[in-house]
Amino acid sequence: GNGYTICSGSDDNTIRIWDIETTKQFNVFKGHKYSVNSVKYGLNTILSGSGDKSVRLWDIRSGQQIQVFNGHKNTVCSVEYSPFVIKNSTGNSNVICSGSWDNTIRFWDIRSNKNELYVIKGSENDEIRCLKFIGLEKKDKTKNVTYDMNLCYGSRKGFIRIWG
Numbered sequence: 001g002n003g004y005t006i007c008s009g010s011d012d013n014t015i016r017i018w019d020i021e022t023t024k025q026f027n028v029f030k031g032h033k034y035s036v037n038s039v040k041y042g043l044n045t046i047l048s049g050s051g052d053k054s055v056r057l058w059d060i061r062s063g064q065q066i067q068v069f070n071g072h073k074n075t076v077c078s079v080e081y082s083p084f085v086i087k088n089s090t091g092n093s094n095v096i097c098s099g100s101w102d103n104t105i106r107f108w109d110i111r112s113n114k115n116e117l118y119v120i121k122g123s124e125n126d127e128i129r130c131l132k133f134i135g136l137e138k139k140d141k142t143k144n145v146t147y148d149m150n151l152c153y154g155s156r157k158g159f160i161r162i163w164g
Contacts, residue, residue, distance in 0.1 A: 007046055009036030009048060034051030050075070053073065057110060074102035074127075077100060079131075096110055102127075131153050
């Protein structure tokens with residue numbers, strides 16, 4: 001958030017923004033049909049994943065849902081704003097990703113009417129539980145790139161995998 005607020009997802013199917021100094025909530029986002037398992041603050045948006053198998057993008061200022069991304073076949077456990085930018089973008093990240101008990105990580109372009117960009121399938125008979133992008137500095141500069149971006153994910157079976 002802005003340093004004065006935190007965001008929470010709940011079993012009551014809501015997302016709430018809280019003032020950390022007063023411990024009072026000042027906004028509630030409703031729309032998920034099942035518990036909210038993962039939330040991420042963006043600059044002006046919140047990203048959420050739920051037991052209803054959806055990923056949702058919310059406008060913080062208006063409190064309104066902007067988009068719903070469907071495609072997972074099971075509970076969404078983790079959501080992330082991706083550091084990747086699609087060509088012709090303004091430079092802001094327009095790619096999000098989500099991990100699910102359906103053992104997939106899905107990438108979505110938030111500008112393109114909910115289009116799914118790419119799917120990564122995890123290990124056989126497993127579930128994706130968490131996601132994290134990690135940037136590592138490269139020792140040698142190649143094609144003006146000074147770092148490598150890796151996607152790490154954890155699974156129900158306890159494995160941590162790196163993709164990238």
